[in-house]
Amino acid sequence: MQGYILKRVLIAVFTIFAVLTVVFFVFRLGPADPVSVMLPPNATPQDAENLTKKFGLDQPLGIQYVNYLKNASQGDFGASFRFGEPALRVVFERFPATLKLGMVAFTVSVIIGLAIGIYSAVKPDSIVDRFGRVTALAGMSLPSFWVGVMLILFFGVTMRWLPIAGRGTLLHYVMPAFCLSLYPIALITRLSRSSMLDALKSDYVVMARIKGVPEFYVILLHAFKNASIPVITVIFGVLSGLMLGSTVVVEYIFSWPGIGRLVMESYFARDYPVVQVFVIFVTFVVVTLNLIVDIIYAYIDPRIRYQ
């Protein structure tokens, strides 16, 4: 087990390093440069030169890369071109907002998704099952920007029940969290339903029932434990996706001050340091979550660690 974990950790470290390198070069070899984007129209060539020097973009790419690695290893990712503050601070000031929203959306997704998925599998073709299938289909096919706008127009403008944007009260979470959790609910519902249907038909479940094990234990301890492997993968994937990827659109629409919106704005402003911190952070989170999933797999299913 220790060898397995060590191997996984080494792969994770290498992945982070590879992403860091790719991101560094991809941005710098792109068609736009931050000096041109940030310079005011009345800037002189001297201003351009000074700004290039200030951002450290006047040095050869190789030297920039070495300096970047050297500073990054000490936790210094440079100052944001746009805000003039350390990029790490800028990203982490915004991270709690994304984390809170992501956690709320995650909790909603898991509770609703699993509840509907398991119930649908146990009672196929019931009203809950039919409702769950329709909801899952809608959740997977409706784009979040459209759902967001509809929610704003209905619950915000027409009904005046919920605040439209920003954060401050608990009510501010409702619309963005719902919008964010719609797709994961659908995903978890569908997957948990199909996994549970397979598991419920298996021999060990029949055997458990013959032995007189109570139905509650049959479903949760026998069937769901075995059906949970693909579901866990999805849940952790959903978690990282909610925290980092899917939030961009939702944060933009609901004016949520999280890192998703920050990174989008930083990308358009060619604020390399902020985007780099974000990408490294995302990679770190995703790689760590995958590492945790791999270890949990190995714990749940001993065959995996022996392979």
Added chain:
Amino acid sequence: MLRPVLRLCFIGTVIFMIFFIVPVSTVSAASDDTVRVGIPYDISTVNMLEIKLGSDIPVVLLMHQSLLIPHPETGERIGALAKSFEILENGKKIKVTLYQGAKFHTGDPVTAHDVKFTYDECANPSNGNLMAGALDEIEEIEVKDDHTLIFHFWEAYAPWEELMWLGICSKKYYEKVGPEKFRSNPVGSGALRFVERRIGEHVLLEVVKGYPLYDVEGYPEETYNYKYLKVITVPDDMTRLAMLETGELDLVGRIQPHQVKRLKRNKHVTIKKSDQVPSLVGIAFLPYTDPVMMDRNLCLAARYGINRQEIVDKILLGEGYPLYMYASRAELGYDPNVAYEYDLEKAREFLKKSSYKKGTPLTFTYTSMVPNAPLIAALIQQYLQRVGFTIKLQQLEEGTAATYTRNRDKRLGHMRLYEWPGSRDPDLRLRLSSLSTSDYATVTNRPRREEYDKLILAQTREMDKAKRADLIRQIQDIMSYDAIGAILYGQNMIYGMSDRVDYTWTPKEAYFPHLQRIKILK
């Protein structure tokens, strides 16, 4: 046994939802003493010395008072911190006498040393201030005493008033706290003091008690009837306007014409407009991509072939005006008599006379920076194809387009749709985009290049207003003759407010001016 678990999940879900939905009464409960203004972007800084974007100016200037300010009703420049100005040596020197009662929010008096410090720091290239280039006109600032200073220009500088808007910062405070603290907690002498800034969320300012401190003649300053001003970042247009409708925002600017209809249906929203704002949208011909773009006949074919009135009617829904020259209604040098009325036959004749080979595709580039750019680009493609051009549309991301423009990269295409953010004096625009030696000039080999460049520099140095206006007219004449592209239209400023406040835009200003003058009605 399954039922209790499912029931538990269900109850948990319901409790969770109730937990969020119950306090409905808090929705849109606006604090009576706070005015909330919605803007689409994040303020890049609250530090006057490091201002990078024009859009930061309205917020920063609330905290900092300037030597000159625009009169809120006429837009004319009037003294604020500066009690008087004296033009010496035919414009090579400007003597400024400061108002003596002015104070910073720390209680320290505003002195000539603070003015010099602010201008020096803004001109310092390492601060990346957007005014650094423009301030190159100033050779030196000489402090005569605490309330008198002299601006020495390299040469007479006619648009000197356009350099006098910088918000004056406290030198003493800056030296006491250092640049880091000053950046996060600036101190000025404006109507509002800084309270808090949350990147991506808002900037909160508080009205300074006892303000106005300045005895400015002709400036009808009033007592503010609110306590806080919150400038809130809401990037999405639809969301921003929805917040205006529900009363979560009190004031929103730059509303697009197609959004007005919906807002007008809401009796709690008031819409106001101004056509006296700097606004100019045009097409630049890019000769470095293809020499054919230097052909005057080709340029005239495009100018006569575009129906500007139709663009104004169909896309701006009448909220603008056709523009044929390189100055908008709010700018010095605007002449309503200059026009290239739409004439398809004339356009076709010019195209026949040009060196353009029929069927050769010309790339027309646009970015999302120009409102409704895809629609406008499609319409222009249609017009030009009717004339006989073959037009290929290309949409670029703004950062890429900015880099291509600066590098004169051929990938920018043959023509580019652009918007000039605006000013009240065309000097800077002319020198940057038209002077053949400028980095931004697209046309560097005009037939009358030498004469043209001389005129541009001469108008910069001409202190006599009538003579300067004549020089600008001559420049516009040459621009009309040369193949530089086509100016399309100017757009009105549409702004909306909730019925609890009232505000009126200051003429000739491009960004929210005098936000401190918002009045709470209810």
